C-alpha cells in the first residue's frame with residue numbers, strides 16, 4: 001500500500017479525493033490545520049468507505065511538524081490541497097495569502113526535498129488563465145494573475161517548475177481545476193463554505209434550502225448566449241478521480257516528469273442554465289435578480305480537456321444534472337453543513353508525532 005500525504009485533506013476536494021485514493025488502493029495520510037474544515041468530513045469518509053483515515057492536525061508552514069510526519073510514515077507522494085481560496089479575501093489580506101499559500105508551499109516542498117519525497121500533485125486553478133482571448137482554453141494559453149489568490153497559484157506553479165529544473169528526479173503534476181461543484185453520492189460529504197458563499201453553486205443551493213432569499217446574478221449583459229457568465233463546472237468526484245489518474249500517470253510513459261493539465265469537462269454553462277438545472281434537481285423555485293457585474297469576473301471560461309484524456313486517460317463522467325442532484329442531496333440533508341454534528345471526533349485516529 002502506498003501512503004499518500006494529502007495536505008488540506010479534510011477540506012472539500014481533499015475529502016472526496018481520500019475516497020478515490022482508498023478505492024484505488026492508496027493509503028491517504030491527511031494533514032490539515034482545520035482553518036477551513038472539520039474532521040467530521042473524515043469521519044464521514046470512514047462511514048462511506050469503512051476505512052479509518054490517519055489524520056494529523058498541523059500546518060504546512062511548520063517544518064518540524066512536516067519532518068516528523070515524513071519520518072513517521074513512508075510517503076510515496078504528496079497531493080497538496082492546503083491553501084486559502086477566497087479571491088475577495090486575498091485582495092483584502094494579501095500577506096495572509098502569500099504566507100499561507102506561497103510560504104506554506106515552499107515549506108512543504110523543502111521538507112519533501114529533505115526527506116527525499118519528490119512526487120507531488122498540486123491544486124492549481126483555471127484562474128491562472130486570467131481573461132482568455134478565446135475558449136476552449138488549452139494548457140499552453142498565456143497565464144496571468146489579477147489578484148493575490150491567483151498570483152499565489154501562478155507563483156507556486158513557477159516554483160515547482162524551478163525545482164524541476166534544478167533536480168529532474170522530481171515528478172510534478174500541475175492540475176488546473178475549472179469550477180468544482182457537486183458532492184459525494186452518499187450525501188454525507190460536500191462543500192461547507194464558511195459564512196455567505198462567494199461561489200455560485202453553494203449560493204444557489206442555499207437559496208433552494210431557504211437560507212438565502214434570492215440569488216444575485218452578477219451581470220446580464222455579457223457577450224454570452226443569455227448574457228450571464230459561462231463556466232466549466234466539474235463534479236468534485238470526477239475531479240477527485242483525476243487526482244488518482246494524475247498520480248498513476250507518473251508510472252506511465254504518457255506524461256513528462258513535469259506536466260500541466262486542465263481538469264474540466266469542456267462544456268460551459270451559464271448562470272441561468274445552472275439556476276434552471278438546480279431548480280429541476282431540487283424541485284424548488286430559485287429566486288434571482290440580475291445585478292451589476294462582479295469586479296474581476298470574466299464572460300466565459302471553459303477547458304479544452306483533450307490533454308487530460310490523452311495523458312492521464314481521464315475524462316469527466318458526470319453532467320450538469322448529476323452535479324445539481326448531488327449538491328442538493330448534500331445540502332438538503334445537511335443544511336448547516338458539518339456544523340450540526342459537531343461532536344468529539346472519536347473515529348478519527350489522532351496520531352501523536
Ligand code: NAD
Nearest residue numbers: 008011012013032033034035036037059060082083123125
Ligand atoms: P478547502 O478550503 O475546502 O480545503 C483546503 C484545506 O486546506 C482546508 O481543509 C484547510 O483547513 C486546509 N489548510 C489551509 N491552509 C492550511 C495550512 N497552512 N496548513 C494545513 N492545512 C491548511 O478548499 P478546496 O475547495 O477543497 O480547495 C482545495 C485546493 O484546491 C486549494 O488549494 C484551492 O485553492 C484549490 N482550488 C479550489 C477550487 C475551488 O473552487 N474549490 C478551484 C481551483 C483550485
Ligand code: UD1
Nearest residue numbers: 087125127198199200203216217218229230231271296297
Ligand atoms: C471564482 C474565482 C476564481 C476561483 C473560482 C473557484 C472570482 C473573480 N474568481 O471563479 O478565481 O478559482 O471561483 O473557487 O472570484 N455568480 C453569480 N452570483 C453569485 C456567485 C457567482 O452570478 O452569487 C456568477 C459569477 O459571476 C460567474 C459564475 O457565477 O459568472 C461562477 O462564479 P463562481 O462560482 O464565483 O466562480 P468563478 O467566478 O468562475
